[in-house]
Amino acid sequence: MNLFATLNQTLDLIPEGARAAGLGALMKGAGKVTRYLPIPQPTLLVGPGSSRRLGQALTAFGHQKLLIVTDAMIVKLGLLKSLTDALDAGGTAWALFDEITPDAPIPLIERGLARFQEEACDALVAVGGGSAMDAAKVIAVASANPLKPLRSLAGYFKGLNHPPPVYAVPTTAGTGSEVTVAAVIADPQRRSKLVIVDTRLVPKMAALDPELMAGLPPAITAATGMDALTHAVESFLGHWASPGTDGLALAAVGLIFDNLRSAYLEGSNLEVRERMSLASTYAGMAFTRANVGYVHAIAHQFGGRYHTPHGLANAIVLPQVLRFLAPAVMPRLAALAVRARLGTVKDNEQVLAQRFLDAVDALNRDLGIPTHLAALREKDIPALAEAALHEAHTGYPVPRYMTRAECESLIRRLLPPKEEAAAPAGGLAAPAATSPAATPAPEGQPKAARAPRKAPAPPTAQTAQTAPTPRAPRKSSSRKTPTAE
Ligand SMILES: NC(=O)c1ccc[n+]([C@@H]2O[C@H](COP(=O)([O-])OP(=O)(O)OC[C@H]3O[C@@H](n4cnc5c(N)ncnc54)[C@H](O)[C@@H]3O)[C@@H](O)[C@H]2O)c1
Ligand SMILES: [Fe+2]
Numbered sequence: 001m002n003l004f005a006t007l008n009q010t011l012d013l014i015p016e017g018a019r020a021a022g023l024g025a026l027m028k029g030a031g032k033v034t035r036y037l038p039i040p041q042p043t044l045l046v047g048p049g050s051s052r053r054l055g056q057a058l059t060a061f062g063h064q065k066l067l068i069v070t071d072a073m074i075v076k077l078g079l080l081k082s083l084t085d086a087l088d089a090g091g092t093a094w095a096l097f098d099e100i101t102p103d104a105p106i107p108l109i110e111r112g113l114a115r116f117q118e119e120a121c122d123a124l125v126a127v128g129g130g131s132a133m134d135a136a137k138v139i140a141v142a143s144a145n146p147l148k149p150l151r152s153l154a155g156y157f158k159g160l161n162h163p164p165p166v167y168a169v170p171t172t173a174g175t176g177s178e179v180t181v182a183a184v185i186a187d188p189q190r191r192s193k194l195v196i197v198d199t200r201l202v203p204k205m206a207a208l209d210p211e212l213m214a215g216l217p218p219a220i221t222a223a224t225g226m227d228a229l230t231h232a233v234e235s236f237l238g239h240w241a242s243p244g245t246d247g248l249a250l251a252a253v254g255l256i257f258d259n260l261r262s263a264y265l266e267g268s269n270l271e272v273r274e275r276m277s278l279a280s281t282y283a284g285m286a287f288t289r290a291n292v293g294y295v296h297a298i299a300h301q302f303g304g305r306y307h308t309p310h311g312l313a314n315a316i317v318l319p320q321v322l323r324f325l326a327p328a329v330m331p332r333l334a335a336l337a338v339r340a341r342l343g344t345v346k347d348n349e350q351v352l353a354q355r356f357l358d359a360v361d362a363l364n365r366d367l368g369i370p371t372h373l374a375a376l377r378e379k380d381i382p383a384l385a386e387a388a389l390h391e392a393h394t395g396y397p398v399p400r401y402m403t404r405a406e407c408e409s410l411i412r413r414l415l416p417p418k419e420e421a422a423a424p425a426g427g428l429a430a431p432a433a434t435s436p437a438a439t440p441a442p443e444g445q446p447k448a449a450r451a452p453r454k455a456p457a458p459p460t461a462q463t464a465q466t467a468p469t470p471r472a473p474r475k476s477s478s479r480k481t482p483t484a485e
Pocket of ligand 2: 230231310
């Protein structure tokens with residue numbers, strides 16, 4: 001158990017107002033430490049063809065055998081070919097584990113680990129979205145710590161032994177996992193997600209190859225792009241932000257507002273795809289040091305309970321959390337607005353902040369992101385809020401403390417209309433007036449409880465993430481044809 005978890009359990013006995021002050025001070029203090037924590041950065045190869053260049057580079061490292069960790073769709077689309085051709089040409093042996101599913105669950109990681117051991121591999125190459133990259137990271141840490149059950153690796157620095165190297169080829173522009181210290185997997189038994197954090201999990205080298213993203217379906221482009229935006233925004237607004245992380249987060253926000261709509265509408269534009277993958281990587285670099293906040297804490301609960309895709313869950317929650325935080329972070333929201341080209345530094349701060357909130361709503365609307373979570377059920381809200389606040393208050397440097405009542409009320413605003421009607425009377429009322437968070441926003445400031453504007457005929461959370469449209473698979477000439485094994 002980490003220090004924050006222990007402290008939070010002790011603080012459970014203390015009234016919520018006092019707890020808010022205690023945790024705020026503790027998190028600010030911890031930020032002073034994380035600012036100087038050495039976090040390795042992978043060598044980045046960027047641009048069309050960089051996955052082939054990664055394959056060429058890997059042949060120089062003298063690995064005995066690489067395990068390529070990916071999913072069946074990536075194989076079917078022929079996205080491994082440049083990499084595996086380069087490995088074959090350089091005489092580097094590799095084996096394939098292509099069973100990854102979204103939010104890779106524990107039994108799947110165990111199968112990947114068995115493959116890693118059976119094939120006597122000594123390094124991993126993840127090719128795919130966050131699910132493949134995180135699975136490879138967890139297989140790596142588990143292989144080095146065979147006596148530890150997977151669940152016990154969740155938390156900070158739980159693996160004693162150094163994991164084998166991981167290399168990454170992201171095929172979505174969202175998670176930033178190619179540069180982060182984190183790995184997220186699913187625990188289906190407990191219907192929750194496990195987060196493993198260790199600086200030794202950062203990949204050694206990563207290829208940002210826009211050619212691999214040209215066929216990413218619009219709905220996945222949208223959701224993963226909003227994940228990257230959430231990383232940038234949460235790292236910028238939290239207490240652990242520093243000048244270094246601010247630069248990266250702002251760069252990501254600018255790139256995302258400039259390019260995400262085009263990536264959604266015009267997926268084959270490689271320049272736009274490259275800029276989105278840079279944005280995702282910059283946002284990953286920012287949050288791996290400055291961490292995330294309430295949006296991720298709540299979204300992880302939706303992922304664990306309803307299997308809502310991670311980026312989609314973040315996109316739906318982000319507008320609500322921004323409105324809640326706004327009174328405490330007005331100048332920071334204004335700075336985000338300027339970087340999103342919504343005004344200049346000469347404009348009124350509150351006006352800029354409001355424009356940023358409106359621009360996030362508009363972006364969601366243009367990307368077909370719904371304002372409600374179709375799977376959400378009123379009866380689940382107390383447990384969801386409790387788990388989200390536990391995650392946030394034991395790990396994230398949030399800029400404004402959220403009470404249990406405020407969290408429940410925020411989640412309740414995401415109920416689909418049918419469930420909303422079944423919510424208890426007063427369930428949609430403003431947050432309880434027991435903490436500073438309940439203070440109404442002064443005139444002209446963004447209002448914490450304002451509902452986002454309704455999207456025209458919004459898709460539901462269940463329909464928004466459609467299955468990828470397969471492109472014709474390219475012909476494979478590698479000595480080992482990658483098929484679903
Ligand atoms: N480690 C971290 O720092 C970190 C950060 C954020 C999120 N995550 C985790 O990452 C996971 C989500 O990752 P994700 O959003 O990238 O989605 P994903 O990896 O789950 O992939 C989503 C879908 O997109 C498909 N896909 C991926 N690339 C494609 C391509 N180029 N063309 C066509 N289809 C493609 C996949 O087959 C899959 O069906 C979650 O488990 C989340 O918790 C990790
Ligand atoms: Fe995320």
